[in-house]
Amino acid sequence: MSNQRRKFIKDSILASLGISLGTNIVFGHNLPEGLELIGLGESMDNQFPGKNQLMTVLNDRPINMETPAHLLNDSLTPNDLFFVRNNGLPPVNIDPTKWKLTITGESASKTKSYTISELKSKFENVSYDITLECGGNGRKEFSPPAKGNQWSVGAVGCVKWTGVRLKDVLNDVGIKSSAVYLGYYGADTHLSGDPGKDSISRGVPIAKALEEESMIAWSMNDQDLPMLNGYPLRLVFGGYPASCSGKWLEKIVIRDQVHDGQKMLGTAYRTPCSPVAPGEKVDEKDMCIIEDMPVKSLISFPKTGATIKADQLLPIAGHAWTSGREITKVEYSIDFGVSWKEATVSESTNRYAWQHFDAKVSFPQTGYYELWARATDSDGNTQPMLLPGWNPKGYLNNACHRIAVKIS
Amino acid sequence: MEDHRYDTSDSWRMLMLMINLVVVLAVLAFMYLSLEDQINDFLNRPKYTQEQLDKLTERGEMAQAKARGDNWNLIENGIHVKTGLKADKDLQLVIGACTSCHSAKLITQNRATRSGWENLIDWMQETQGLPDLGIREPAIVNYLAKHYAPEEVGRRKNIDVAAIKWYILDLDDESE
Numbered sequence: 001m002s003n004q005r006r007k008f009i010k011d012s013i014l015a016s017l018g019i020s021l022g023t024n025i026v027f028g029h030n031l032p033e034g035l036e037l038i039g040l041g042e043s044m045d046n047q048f049p050g051k052n053q054l055m056t057v058l059n060d061r062p063i064n065m066e067t068p069a070h071l072l073n074d075s076l077t078p079n080d081l082f083f084v085r086n087n088g089l090p091p092v093n094i095d096p097t098k099w100k101l102t103i104t105g106e107s108a109s110k111t112k113s114y115t116i117s118e119l120k121s122k123f124e125n126v127s128y129d130i131t132l133e134c135g136g137n138g139r140k141e142f143s144p145p146a147k148g149n150q151w152s153v154g155a156v157g158c159v160k161w162t163g164v165r166l167k168d169v170l171n172d173v174g175i176k177s178s179a180v181y182l183g184y185y186g187a188d189t190h191l192s193g194d195p196g197k198d199s200i201s202r203g204v205p206i207a208k209a210l211e212e213e214s215m216i217a218w219s220m221n222d223q224d225l226p227m228l229n230g231y232p233l234r235l236v237f238g239g240y241p242a243s244c245s246g247k248w249l250e251k252i253v254i255r256d257q258v259h260d261g262q263k264m265l266g267t268a269y270r271t272p273c274s275p276v277a278p279g280e281k282v283d284e285k286d287m288c289i290i291e292d293m294p295v296k297s298l299i300s301f302p303k304t305g306a307t308i309k310a311d312q313l314l315p316i317a318g319h320a321w322t323s324g325r326e327i328t329k330v331e332y333s334i335d336f337g338v339s340w341k342e343a344t345v346s347e348s349t350n351r352y353a354w355q356h357f358d359a360k361v362s363f364p365q366t367g368y369y370e371l372w373a374r375a376t377d378s379d380g381n382t383q384p385m386l387l388p389g390w391n392p393k394g395y396l397n398n399a400c401h402r403i404a405v406k407i408s
Numbered sequence: 409m410e411d412h413r414y415d416t417s418d419s420w421r422m423l424m425l426m427i428n429l430v431v432v433l434a435v436l437a438f439m440y441l442s443l444e445d446q447i448n449d450f451l452n453r454p455k456y457t458q459e460q461l462d463k464l465t466e467r468g469e470m471a472q473a474k475a476r477g478d479n480w481n482l483i484e485n486g487i488h489v490k491t492g493l494k495a496d497k498d499l500q501l502v503i504g505a506c507t508s509c510h511s512a513k514l515i516t517q518n519r520a521t522r523s524g525w526e527n528l529i530d531w532m533q534e535t536q537g538l539p540d541l542g543i544r545e546p547a548i549v550n551y552l553a554k555h556y557a558p559e560e561v562g563r564r565k566n567i568d569v570a571a572i573k574w575y576i577l578d579l580d581d582e583s584e
Binding site: 266 | 509510513514517520524560561562563572574
């Protein structure tokens, strides 16, 4: 940094301090560069504990942050780069040794509580690589716009989760035949501070809860869950909107009806039961709960804006994921979809883990290009190049990811 | 006259002393001239290591950013710096009504028509505990509809080419 800029910064600090103190700071210009006045300096604590400063903050109350696409290049997302979608305020002063998970509800045979160490010792410990994606990831592109956090492409990540199978715990409690749905309650508090209100209390159909990969997890990538991702305990459901995977998990209810907790009703996490025109008004009764997330992919290398020489091959890399069995194909196009070439796709480590793709791309001549990627899964589903079906709340945008490249 | 014999030995001693002094001074002066840069560097040596300096500068910048962010009235390029909201005569009404419950970022990142913003206020009143805005409501809705209106972008917007930071991708031995 140039001395001039330093001087400018120092001058403006002094000026602004002077203004805020209502006085000039005598001899202020003799202060050594960069030194703060005693009594004015405040430590700049990280507002987002455990999170990388390069995250894109969409909202600071509640905290919502997504990961820039090029920082999602790791095969498993580092904990400090995993997106955050909070609905309320995270709990404080957590003592994991005292933490209790209670299972109850109309369709639970009894009410039973477990400490975390009881969960660890009583049930088989399992690890799965599972992709979680916010139901509203990609909302930013919908037109007419939908209200809410304007996620671009980075409300997604895949980590190694460690915990116990939810079904093992549910079976230990006992599930009545009347069971339809599972709901969760967490220790986070409503933004208004009203203790009678839950910030979010969603869930999944009982069949989803009993899947092999449905987990109660205490660890991400062999470390404690980050505070903002649900420390010390959370649910993990692959292939469903991440809002189903309750954080700061304290209570699970086995319901004999579709769970009616906060953000299960109305229009939250729902799309029109039958397709509508863009901008059409949809009655609440015609909105259906989102279950499976669509097939999707992301180019994580290079970062958009790469410039290379005409004789160079461009290495590209990224991930693809689906709520179906697996990704079978990832293609890329450099001519706006006129022609597609296949990338190499890795095997899936387990269901709901994202798979990696890479390719070396050649360009016919100099100029501006867009690199588009689209994945296809084992059900034959693929990604649209335009926006998928418009919906009032802007969910499920799986339009192909695009980056810009220049050949000079 | 013999008594007046001039004792020259003292004068000689004096002369030799002067010559010695001159030589010593000349040597010192020569040393100073030849080592001037090193001596100055030593006297002016930095009191902090580069690492410390970097850290101090960083803290200075952070303090400045904070001072800037803490200034409630600062408006730059038509934007209220503290909240990021567009400056307007009704700005304080909007700050008062909205930001006690949620971040101003929830406003600035959203776009809606007048009726869209009205519906949103209704929804917050019905489900999120927002009290009746009374006579302030028309001004607040006007502000939102004026400054945060949607733009027509069709089925898919172009990549925001103006926002791209172009860079040379160093491929080294990556490409064959």
